[in-house]
Amino acid sequence: ELLRLLREYGADLRCFDITVNEVRGILDACAARLRTGQLRDAYGPSIEWFIESGRSASDVELMVARLPEKLRSLGITVDGRPPRITEFQVDEPGFEAAIEAGIGYRNPKARVHDVDCVAAIAQIRRGRHSFEVESCGALFVTTNYELARITREFFQAEAPEGAVALCITDYSLGNLLWLKSPTRAPDLPQKLLLADAYAAMQPPDTLWKAYLAEIARLQERGAVTPDEYFTLRHSLTAKRTLMDLTAGDAAGFTEGTVAEVLRVAKESLRADLYQELEQERLKRQAAEAAAHTLEQHDVERRDRIIARARHLAKVASRVMCALLLALLTAGALLTFPWSLPQLKQAWYWYLTTAVLVAFFLYTVANIAWGSSVRSIGTWLEERLARQVERWLMRISE
Secondary structure, eight states: OHHHHHHHTTOOOEEEHHHHHHHHHHHHHHHHHHHHTOOSSOOSHHHHHHHHTTOOHHHHHHHHHTHHHHHHHTTOEEEOOOOOOGGGOOOHHHHHHHHHHHHOOSSHHHHHHHHHHHHHHHHHHTTOOOSSGGGSSOOEEESOHHHHHHHHHHHGGGSOTTOOOSEEEHHHHHHHHHHHOGGGOTTHHHHHHHHHHHHHTSOOHHHHHHHHHHHHHHHHHTSSOHHHHHHHHHOHHHHHHHHHHHTTOGGGOOHHHHHHHHHHHHHHHHHHHHHHHHHHHHHHHHHHHHHHHHHHHHHHHHHHHHHHHHHHHHHHHHHHHHHHHHHHHHHHHHHSOOSOOOTTTSHHHHHHHHHHHHHHHHHHHHHHHOOOHHHHHHHHHHHHHHHHHHHHHHHHO
């Protein structure tokens, strides 16, 4: 949001080459720690973010390689420091001593970098003072509140009242630009509030350092297992529980705090695991139900196909039988001797014709109902048996 507002105001966004080198150094150090697993004494917002987001050393090295491209995509130009002009030289040794006393740098290179950046801004301004950020000529924007405060206090005696300082925080600059034109970033206050709320939930530096030292000591003593140390060090639940138990006060941190943090973190992990298992169970049930539904649909479709095939086959077979019967009938009619002689003169031919008609009827029955000589014999046997049975019963009476 700040970069977008600056671009809309026509600001020329630049980054000193020494700052780019500092960024590379920080990322390289984070990648080295992630690669070797030396995270016990790792501290700082960058390495913490990499740990919490699960980034690997390769991910960080890729960020280093793409750093120039990233800056270009943000509209930021990398530039070198301006040449030193004695007339606009500031008290660099005094300023370095002031920020060292007020901040206490762990890395001397970071202190030198901040001094060089503020001195370069003074060289660019060439001793001119402005009361508006739009016309100040150059401004060093930082996320380090203490650096901005000490810079303002150190150079305030040489600047008129209300003049724009050489260094300002991104938070202050964003608020200032938003107040000048709220409609350009209507969501900025909400995002700042969420960011402040999230920052307030993070353990202070002193508390987090004490916590890291304690869990490292417990691991060395064997009081916690490597898995438990991993949970205490990398779990977001552990960090949140630490803040709940101590309210962000390092004085309220004791050795027993770690045990309580570990207990809550394990319960949270078990709850998360149970929730994942429950979700997997529901997914499996849904998949089984879907598979059963598909199988049922497939069975129903197959039954419909079978029924339709049988119906078509039945119709076709009946048509074929009708055609065969028609052909047999036509053949019988064509071969029938229509000029019949008298019965007394040709009884033999009439007998032959009757036999042929009987054989024809038998053939038709066999085609239509599958009648055989044996089945006809069985049918006649049953009929005769019933008739003889009735006759015998009648005689016996």
